[in-house]
Amino acid sequence: MTTSYESNVVLSTKEYDVVGSRPIRHDGADKVTGSAKYGADTSPTGLIYGKILRSPHAHARIVSIDTNGAEALATTRAIVTGADFTGGDGEKETRDLRESVMATRKVLYKGHPIVGVAATSPHDAEEAIKLIKIEYEILPHVLTAPDAMSKAAPILHEDNRSEYSGDDVPTNVEEYIHHQKGDIAKGFARADVVVEREYNTATVHQGYIEPQNTTVIWGKDGRVRIWCSTQGPFDVRDATAKALGLEESEVVLTPQEIGGGFGGKFDPYGAPVAALLSKKTNRPVKIVMTRSEDLEASGPTPGSFIKVKMGCTKKGELVAAQAYMAYESGAYSGSMISAGTMCVFAPYECENMEVQGFGVFVNKPSTNAYRAPGATNAEFASESVIDELAAKTGIDPVEFRMLNAATEGTRRVDGPVFPTIGLTDVLDSIKNHPHYSAPLEGPNTGRGIAVGWWVNGGGPSSVTININSDGTCSLIEGSPDIGGTRTSISMQAAEVLGIPVEDINPMVVSTDEVGYTAGTGGSRVTFATGMAAHNAAQDVKRQMEKRAAKIWDVNSESVEMTSGVIRSKADNELSMTFKELAAEMNNTGEPIVGRATVDAGGVGSAYCGNIVDLHVDTETGKVNILRFTAVQDVGKAIHPSYVEGQMQGGSVQGIGWALNEEYFMGDDGSMANSTFLDYRIPVANDLPMIDTVIVETANPGHPFGVRGVGEVNIVPPPAAIANAINNAIGVRMNVLPMSPVNIMNNIWRNDG
Amino acid sequence: MATVFIPPLMQKLTGGERTVDVEGKNVREVINNLEVLHPGTRERLVDGFKLKPNISVAVDGETTPIGMLEKVGEDSEVHFLPAIGGG
Structure with missing residues (x-):
């Protein structure tokens, strides 16, 4: 089998100075040296630990809850049940939210939270949970x-x-x-x-590496402060406030670095419980879900x-x-x-x-x-x-x-x-890729293709850019960085300002420190928050031009800033670099701060296609992926390396969904494989290099043509693999995962 | 007049019509005028003064985040769609 590596390809449509380049990510050093702070790294003074007692039944009525045994333990600091959630409106949405956070009447799945315990250590909290007695009426x-x-x-x-x-x-x-x-x-x-x-x-499951976690302090000022791993700081803030019967402004959430989300980290799985435990104890409370809890009781x-x-x-x-x-x-x-x-x-x-x-x-x-x-x-x-x-x-x-x-x-x-879409460009790229015409070798090998579409998202984002007198900038934003978006957002500002992206210091801040920003999902961040950064940089540019005009005592209409140089259109002698003008900023007037908020429309939807070669072992049903090429219309790749990373990551998750992953449910309604040992996501030695082809069919709704790249790449792999399996062994698969068991069943069914 | 595409589950309220031409400078006016033509349609789309949380509106192909406030042109297409989120 030929598995020669076709290097990643960018079919670029327009060149810029910064956009389209591959700088080192701003958060790279922190992450590779281990100094980046993830959710569970938050440990305020006086911290105690929360654990949640969860339903062992898939469907049951709660008859009674007896917490006396747990309360008697010396290490127990507080206990909360659903009855502690009071205040606010009684709308169905609120009632359902509270029941999902902590059941009072019925449990609806194995893992449904019922009681929260705070203790001096996680192990003490676990011991306390063992002493709680709950009587259930089990339902079908x-x-x-x-x-x-x-x-x-x-x-x-x-x-x-x-x-x-x-x-x-x-x-x-x-x-x-x-x-x-x-x-x-x-x-x-x-x-x-x-x-x-x-x-x-x-x-x-999304299979993010970092499990759900939260650390909460209910302060003496009445405000609830949350540090957690989330894609949606404002979503979790608002839902926590609703569950607790508080105003949104009474909750502040600081998003920590995030070890993956993929759509699974928009909900407040532990924050409302930790908040009430904190209120009862006047101590910060941390809850970190185990992997089994995460698989059984997240989303x-x-x-x-x-x-x-x-x-x-x-x-x-x-x-x-x-x-x-x-x-x-x-x-x-x-x-x-x-x-x-x-x-x-x-x-x-x-x-x-x-x-x-x-x-x-x-x-x-x-x-x-x-x-x-x-x-x-x-x-x-x-x-x-x-x-x-x-x-x-x-x-x-x-x-x-x-x-x-x-x-x-x-x-x-x-x-x-x-509107303008790039499916035919994606199909052209598939047809013309050497992979599509490469010979297949050996028995039971096959090739399949498939395409997929995703709508992508826009919506609200806020960005502020503060100019420093040394010519650097701080860029304040509210989009948790999952795929290198600090850098892809900063690059769009840098392109407008004509400065190196390294001169911009991006910061993802708390919900108190930035205007409302929708969550990091829907492939929206580089599109929508990037648009806000572009517009904030335009605001800076206007102020810089005005300041230069003031210094030169000329009409501001006669001044323009291009490629990081401010110059007079009327007098060639009048010219300053961005850094030179920044140095004069504090001597010549007010500070320069650019700001922009957007409710981003003009969303460009996206297509992705795959070519996959594989081998099927017809004795065992095991599928080996031999070669995999992902082709995606991204509109414009702001940072091609991160786009390629998204394409490769989405493809790998699609391959896992196709071949291995499933909630294996027992007759009692419980998940039988709730660990990463048994819920098998692909690892490096399961896979070949994922080749990528970036197609750029510009989205007219974005200043640089961005469509958003994070999601559509997971769509085609299962179909492409199913089609390749059929090409290899003449068996049509109609079930996911296409695990060895399911493949052998279909082979035997075909054989009669 | 704008052309409103009626979702199949609401077409019993429009006598089976799949599209209805409606006056209106924004989505709110379009919905109010649709209600005059076909009573019962507003209740299906609106809760108080906002679109229901499970409904979004697209004007000329683009889903708008501002819902009832979105401007509608003389020849616009208006679609009421299920609201969706991303991952």
Whole structure:
């Protein structure tokens, strides 16, 4: 097998001075030397430790809670239950939030929090928890969306109703979505070839290395201070305030360095409990979840059942596409079904489409986002069917996709029309990549491709830039840095100011110190906070030009700043560098501070495609990835190395989702593999180098053309791998993970 | 007039019409005028003075974070979509 390494490729469309270069990240030294402070590194004086007693049952009514034994321990400092959460409004949203933080009536999954204990050490807190007695009335549980939709299913929330099943009937369906375009019946009537398949995908976890953690002080001034690992400082601040019945301004959150999130760190898993324990003890309280707690009781991304039916003409024109999708919501509202229905057919122009989607309560923890949430499940199904249609019509799979590719003006199944998008550029790059035409060698080896789409996000961000008299700047922002975004944001400011990015010192600060900024998710930070940095730098630039005009006693209209030099357009003698003017700043007027807030629109959605070569061991069902190429339209790569890192990371997580990862649920509704020994994420020796091709189809909605890069790369791997497995051994996989067991089952089923 | 695309689950309120032409300079006016034409539609979309938390609105293809305040042009397309978040 040829596995020659094709170096990472950037198909750049526009050159800048700073944007597009590869400087060393600002936080690099702190991180490689171990001095960076992560959430669990926070240890204020007087710290005590919290632990949470969690339900051992998947579904049960709480009859009684007896904490006397725990209270009697000398090392116990405080105990809280759901009854301690009081104040604020009594809206359903607040009640559900509090029940999710700490159950008072029913537990809805194994791991559901019931009692919090603070003690002098984590081990003492664990000992105290063992002495708490809880009487349960065990209820039947349900673990998958199709089962939970059946008439005989136990109901998680008796007051839940759905338009799908009627207003009078309790149901587990918490969200019902229906999109349609054209006439689906007429579409299938035109089809010469129809493929209809059913797919099941397992619940999976984001698998961030740093578990959920929080340290909280309820101060004597009445303010709650939180240090934690989070993607959404303002989200966790606001939810904690709501759970505690406080105003948002009574809570301040300082985000620490973050050891991965991928969508799983927007919720306040321990902060409200730690806050109440702190209030009772007047001590700072730290709660760090174990890996098992994290897997069992944070927010995995949904398992799903998906049925896809698509039809095309003999010439390969897609004429009908239909999907039925049921996603697990977990214990409370908020499945990823909305995005799933939006994404399932997004790569294709097709006149007739229909999608029905359901979010369904099941006895698992509430599901959460995971890189392009909802899209990976959906496009695993649709891209597998597309591959079958291509094979049945005898058309090359890239050509088939190109023939039907969505382009500017294509109307999505959910209604909106695509602006400028880069799918055809991605497909061109796949077709022309040497990987696609390289020979495959050996038996049971195969090649597959797939593409995926994700909508990306925008929204509010705030940035302030303070100019120092030595010509450096501090850049204040509110987006926790997960993928090198301190640097990618600073680079956009540096480009405007014409200074080296090393002269900018970016800081991610607390919720008290920066204007509202939406969380680090939705691939939005380099796009939206980068836009704020660009605009704040423009503000600095205007002030610098004005200051130079004042110094030179000329009209400010006659002064311009380009590439870090301020000069008079009328007099060549009048010229100063950025540093020279900064040195004069404090002698010539007020300090120069640039600021900008944005509610970023103009979001550019993104496509990614994969080429994968693999080998299937038909004796064991084990799949070895031999070669993997990821091609992604990023709009503009501000820092190509970090973009490549995102593409490689997303691809690896997609490979793990495809081949290994699953919540293996026992009959009692508990997760049987709640450690990283048994919940197997890919490690380095499972994988070849992930080759990348950066395609730049500029997003007109961003000053530098950025689309956002963090998510879409996880979408195509499962489908590309399924298509490669079929190419290798002639077996179509309809289940994730495509683990050895599931592959052998499908091989044996094919063999009769 | 703007063209409002009616989600399938609301089309029983519009007599099966998939699109309705509605006057309005912003999303709020469009929804209020849609309610006049097809009673019951406002309640499906709005809670008080805001879009319901599970609904977002796209004007001319772009989902807007300012919801009811978003301007609507004479030939705009207006879509009511399920709200989504990212990871």
